[in-house]
Amino acid sequence: MTQQASRRLGPLGTLGLAAAALLVAAGAAGTAQADDAPLPVTITGEDRVGLSLESDNGDPSEPQVMLRLNAPGEEFEGDGVIPPVFTGDYTVRIDATALAGVASVQLPCAADGLVAVCTGSELYAGERYNRLGGIRLDIDEDSEAGDFGSITVTGEGEGLDFTPLTVDVLVGGPEFLNHELPLPGDYRAGDIYRAPVGLRNAGGMSAEGAVLRLHGSRGVSFPDSYGNCSYAEVTTGPLLHQGTDVLCTFPDTIDAGTAYALTEPLRVRTADFALHDIFTYAFTAVGPSEAAGLRAAKDYRPGTGADLRLRKVPDAEPAEYSRYADVDLPTTNTYDLELTGAAVDAEAGDTVTAEIGFRNNGPAWISALRSGGEPIGFTVGVPEGATVTALPEGCRSTTLEGGEEGYLCWVSTPLLEDAELTFPFELRVDRVVEGAKAEVALPEWGNPFESDHANDSAWIVLNGSDGSTDGGTGQTDGGTSGGTAPPGPGQDGDSGSSGTSGSSGSGGTSGSSGSGASGTSGDVTGGGLASTGAGGAALIGGAALLALGLGAGLFLFLRRGARHTGGTAA
Incomplete structure (x- = not known):
């Protein structure tokens, strides 16, 4: 059975006869809609999972994919009985047979090997109350770099039209770690920090392109403008979220097991009022088309100067690279x-x-x-x-x-x-x-x-x-x-x-x-x-x-x- 949310958010005693009649009518309306035309239902969840051969792939008790069903309408808010938009039997089939020899899989619902079938009898508007369960993926002794497979999730039910979900799983793909940022001992507010920005591909496969994301909090700015970078300043809203965001794209092939650095240190300036402001950056293996989508998600302006470029770093020390790279700038200012x-x-x-x-x-x-x-x-x-x-x-x-x-x-x-x-x-x-x-x-x-x-x-x-x-x-x-x-x-x-x-x-x-x-x-x-x-x-x-x-x-x-x-x- 599906792991549906409780249908009761408060005591039934709070509902009058008229409200109860409206809820019954809502259920009948949902069924009537299914009789007239199929109700569109979308199966949602992560559509891509990368499994590392180098790290632990996160908490083994936490799934990487959480499956839900998204039905039309506005999600229910408030107390009382949640009115369904559909009543009737349906099934959802999760097929992970393509991952045999690729990765180990834990499926929700009634699983038989690498196939699970979830059943349900009611659907609610939105996806909050239509939870199917989670899928946990891990490498096993057969997993090798470059192994690839997919999980297909399909559904069927009279009066329902399901949009399926495909979850692509890649083992040992590109895995970028970032060069750690040393804290300059004599840095003061108003100074420029020359950040040794770089990455190391610790994965088992090369990447065709990379995206560098920079973020500086309110007291941090980037004085240079690069042609392959886009810039967005956030100066309104909560102070915690104000600052500057930058996206830089690199079409270069990032070879597996290889370290790279910017051809010149990235200049980071702080304002006179800065204290414990944060500069952080991260490289991700994202292609040019996906980078364009990231840029479109915020009001970025294009850079105007020469392109920022990468160079290979021979004999790089792996211990100097980690998943996160950030630094507080400065640590010596005062207030009164x-x-x-x-x-x-x-x-x-x-x-x-x-x-x-x-x-x-x-x-x-x-x-x-x-x-x-x-x-x-x-x-x-x-x-x-x-x-x-x-x-x-x-x-x-x-x-x-x-x-x-x-x-x-x-x-x-x-x-x-x-x-x-x-x-x-x-x-x-x-x-x-x-x-x-x-x-x-x-x-x-x-x-x-x-x-x-x-x-x-x-x-x-x-x-x-x-x-x-x-x-x-x-x-x-x-x-x-x-x-x-x-x-x-x-x-x-x-x-x-x-x-x-x-x-x-x-x-x-x-x-x-x-x-x-x-x-x-x-x-x-x-x-x-x-x-x-x-x-x-x-x-x-x-x-x-x-x-x-x-x-x-x-x-x-x-x-x-x-x-x-x-x-x-x-």
């Missing part, structure tokens, strides 16, 4: 995160707004590319005699170091090099306490990329005598927010707040969002009663933040995450 406080005067019973400012003074942005955009957190205490009655977006209540009640606010990353955000806290003065204050603080995280820790804390002051709100000796202009940052940028989930920002520098954008500052973690409370202040809050340390369950996301010296895969440029 600054918090600004607020000083307000009020009588008992008054409600006032204390606007907390958060600013990145640069010069670097916080890319957070390896971690996927982990947020920065800072804590906010409550002055004695006051109660927080409304929170900005991105803040939630927490317990501060020392057991005092306060708030934790989040700033999402990536964070632009000139980002300015405002977090307005609404305070009700229950009783007047002269000079009541509470601290606003970033964690004492020992961050090597933070250039100035002196402005990592500030104060909320109620009815103070001199209006001082910074962590040192700074003054405010009597009763207003002391140096409070103006509204800052909002970029599709990246470091947003109310208002807009100034220029974001090369390759960046300015953005805006709704009111309040954005946050990516924690419950956001829009108002209601909150904690009552009872004195200043101590600067919260890194260990205390971990105790609050914030995890390593607050330590933004950008731990190296999972390897960034090559080939992200296409």
Whole structure:
């Protein structure tokens, strides 16, 4: 039987008699359609699998081909019974006999040797709920370089018209590994990195052509333009996905067991704001026609200079080549995160707004590319005699170091090099306490990329005598927010707040969002009663933040995450 999804996505009790009647009618309509004209059904799945003689071909428990049936109509969304578009018996036959002596095969459904038959009685719109199962392929003792075979998948059923699927399997074909990229020890933002880009064909067969895919994140650019390359700049949308993509085609024959390099190092430039930006590349064995299809998938512009070319590298060291090739550029830049406080005067019973400012003074942005955009957190205490009655977006209540009640606010990353955000806290003065204050603080995280820790804390002051709100000796202009940052940028989930920002520098954008500052973690409370202040809050340390369950996301010296895969440029 097919591995169909459960037909019930919620309790039947949620369906009224009218809804049930509509579902019955939908089933009848599907059958009626099958009686009038065959329902077109497409068998979907990977149509090409290459098996390596050099590597392990991935997790042996994971199939390389997942078979599904795609029926007309829009996929069902919501709760309740999934209405079928067809009811009636059908069979799907998977024939892998052509792979005898080529590779070992694991088939789904009722398999007899290299043939399996799957059966079903209902089809649903789309392909999500019409899963047949997976096909796992591996080399065996008979597998040799150049062995080739196909799997054919066909279907039949009264009232159905199946489009079959053919899965081509090649053993020991071209297998490209990429020359590893060394990290230059003295590289700084604004410099040009000369990348030793190259490949080695570790497969058992030559390739007729290759495609080189380059990707640079927002702070990376490629100053040269080559005639056999196409370029696409992404300057809108989430900051995580902004950058430059390049496709270069090579018609050369790439011989098996042979290494190649570009005839000249590839020049890679970084912007002045770059920090832990990523440059990555990958060669793939793709012919000219397939390369044209890749280029058409994105708005690429053709290069204008001479062609980029390959040369053979004799006596190449195989250990210097791997599946992925990427490097962080640079690793030595810094940024300056600054918090600004607020000083307000009020009588008992008054409600006032204390606007907390958060600013990145640069010069670097916080890319957070390896971690996927982990947020920065800072804590906010409550002055004695006051109660927080409304929170900005991105803040939630927490317990501060020392057991005092306060708030934790989040700033999402990536964070632009000139980002300015405002977090307005609404305070009700229950009783007047002269000079009541509470601290606003970033964690004492020992961050090597933070250039100035002196402005990592500030104060909320109620009815103070001199209006001082910074962590040192700074003054405010009597009763207003002391140096409070103006509204800052909002970029599709990246470091947003109310208002807009100034220029974001090369390759960046300015953005805006709704009111309040954005946050990516924690419950956001829009108002209601909150904690009552009872004195200043101590600067919260890194260990205390971990105790609050914030995890390593607050330590933004950008731990190296999972390897960034090559080939992200296409």
